[in-house]
Amino acid sequence: MTTSAPTAEQEARVDRALAELVRGEAAWAACDLPRRARLLEQVRAATAAQSEAWVRAAAAYKRLPDGSPLLGEEWMSGPYPVLTGTAALAESVRALAGGRSPVDGFSLAEAPGGRVAVRVLPHGIHDRLLLSGFSAEVWMPPGVSAARMRERAGLGQRRPERTAGVGVVLGAGNITSIPVLDVLYELYAHNRVVALKLNPITDGLFDVFSAVLAPLIEVGAVRILTGGADVGARLVHHPSVGHVHMTGSAATHDAIVFGAGAEGADRKRNGTPLLTKPVTSELGGVSPTLVLPGAWSEADLRFQAEHVATQRLHNGGYNCVASQVVVIGSDWAQKDRFLTHLRAALAQAPTRPAYYPGSDDRVRQALDAYPDARVLDERVLVEGVDPSAPGPLLTTEYFAPVLGVVELPGNAREFLDVAVRTANEDFAGTLGVNLIAHPGTLADLGPALDEAIAELRYGTVAVNAWTGVGYLTANASWGAFPGHTVDDVQSGIGVVHNAILLDGPERTVVRGPFRPAPRSLVHGELSLSPKPPWFVGNRTAAGTGRLLADFAAAPRWSALPGIFASALRG
Known part of the structure; x- marks a missing residue:
């Protein structure tokens, strides 16, 4: 990646954050499963407390006026999926702590080609009411048996003491829940402590994210940094970093891995990347x-x-x-x-x-x-x-x-x-x-x-649904179809979300109603x-989104009538 050199102060800030994470890895390894579940609940509580500030900060950089129905997008793609994601991930960690598989309690079915499908939506009565008519399944690759899937579910939390070093997450600049969810996936699925580098577009969310992730920052498992491509380059090439995860475009991925311009294109053709450590990614496409x-x-x-x-x-x-x-x-x-x-x-x-x-x-x-x-x-x-x-x-x-x-x-x-x-x-x-x-x-x-x-x-x-429903479903996997490589990355490598921590899911299949009620x-x-x-x-997206986030923070029957009334007026 061709960038200007970071300043001495930026270099010192990066080096200090990574040194703290190297030390923090031992503290993370010492966190047993019950404590890791409690940390997720603390992140969830912090998200609920910060939700208003979160939406205000997102609206500020997206220049959405007060009272706009479009603020509903910020509620539903900002704090809401973090609230549901932390709850689902904590449920999986508690299952493992109790000697159970995170898949226990989910129904299984057969899918074409000898695949096992895990029904992840609806999961509980609240899903059946709030997302009536919607469903989602995670399909495993052909040949993966139900027993093998159950045995391997849990990923890095199966042996929490075996941590996997320091990773970097290069945060997204569009959907504001992505950076936080990616940090949680690195920590819990891969058992890596994380340096999150914000996309400069989202710098206004630094204080919100710092408060949301404060329980993990205090443990020593997370650090958040700001800056441009120069800071990103310092991070990803740092010898203390063993893995990089990014969200963005294939072009940005190639610039990071191979370098920009004609020289980067030559390196890609020749299979000689500048960045040789493992890179996972969630990228776009058509x-x-x-x-x-x-x-x-x-x-x-x-x-x-x-x-x-x-x-x-x-x-x-x-x-x-x-x-x-x-x-x-x-x-x-x-x-x-x-x-x-x-x-x-x-x-x-x-x-x-x-x-x-x-x-x-x-x-x-x-x-x-x-x-x-x-x-x-x-x-x-x-x-x-x-x-x-x-x-x-x-x-x-x-x-x-x-x-x-x-x-x-x-x-x-x-x-x-x-x-x-x-x-x-x-x-x-x-x-x-x-x-x-x-x-x-x-x-x-x-x-x-x-x-x-x-x-x-x-x-x-x-x-009959938008794939974005898959993004919002905490227990579903999210990412490109498997099989891409760094020299032909397409929409990326690996998955995120996947709160039941399935090992190597192939795809998520979402279904919805063709018509709205009534x-x-x-x-x-x-x-x-x-x-x-x-x-x-x-028309009522902002109010409904706020109510849904409030419900995700504290599910209760008394909140449902207000959600239904707002949704019906939309």
Whole structure:
């Protein structure tokens, strides 16, 4: 990575933090499982205490005004997943402390190809009520038996005294829960003490993160640093550091591992990285949404168009798993009506500042590559992309509000076959893929649907849900499809979240209702969920998000009526 040299003060700060972590590793090794579970509960309590300040700090750098419904995104992707994640991880640690497997209490099923699937959502009555109609399974690789999975679950907490040195986490700049969740995964899954280097975009969260992670900082297991690429380079190349984990883009990964510019490209071609220590990563890519043809009502078309717009525009489009290309049927009789509703959903979504660096430049690059694209209130929609010559839409992650449309022929089954092949072979990255299909179409497909899911090479597959639900599910795994290497990293190496600490999960499969309540009930879907609070057009998202975070901090029956009332008004 080509950077300016850090100042003497920065070098001293990095060296001091790493020296403290080297000493702190012994203190972490001395923490038995009951104490580690208590530390997670303390982090959870600190998160609850800091949640208001957390959302304010995130809103400040994203320039979201007070009272905006978009603040719901900050509640639901900031403190909420840390609150649920610490609770789930503490449950796993307590299971291990009691001589049980973290998998105990979760139902198992068979998935195609000799796979074992662990049902991680719903997990308990509260999930069944708050996420009615949603489910998630973690699929293990073919050939991993249920007994072997159970035996290996627990990862680094199976032998807590055997710590694994010092790791660096290079924090994300978009979703604010990522840095904290990544630190927890390094500590608990891999048993490494952690130096967290914040992305400069999130420096305003330094005080919040310091308070949230204070129990682990006091033990000596975590240190937080700020600074630019120069500080990051000092950290990752430091001899005290044995492992690096990062969230970002494949291009940033390659700059860190091989160096920037032509010299870095030469090193990558020659297989001679600058950074030779192990690197894991959660990176982006070009996530597709496959819309299967079927007989939809006008309300279905409108709702699913807003669903797709949400998959692109949540957090302004600055999500590693934001949908970038919608794949629809060229022979679908309702194609034109769906596109009409999609244009309206993109144009009517709330406006927000382009806070992420380089966003405007990436939008201009998309418009240069596709001069016939529509501009809908600063969102770019590229229709009629030729799948045989798609250009950068399928190979370049824009990380901006740019959405393309690719059309493929055939009825539902024929379309699914060719869409799966296209998603696997022509799209950059393997982080997540969405499928949207009418319940009647799913019934007609039968076992072919699960076979298609098994064939898709993506770390999270969502059916009638957004893959972001997988991110929010603490016990689900999150990361690229396994098999990538540093010289062809795609969407990354390894997984995070995975609070039941499964060893080597293959993917997460999320399913949701095709329609919101009450239409779902009218049409025979067993789901009470209204329009999800993460939808960009949800009018009560801020209030619902705050209530959900409050409930995650202290689950209680008395809070449920208020959550339901707020969600129904959305």
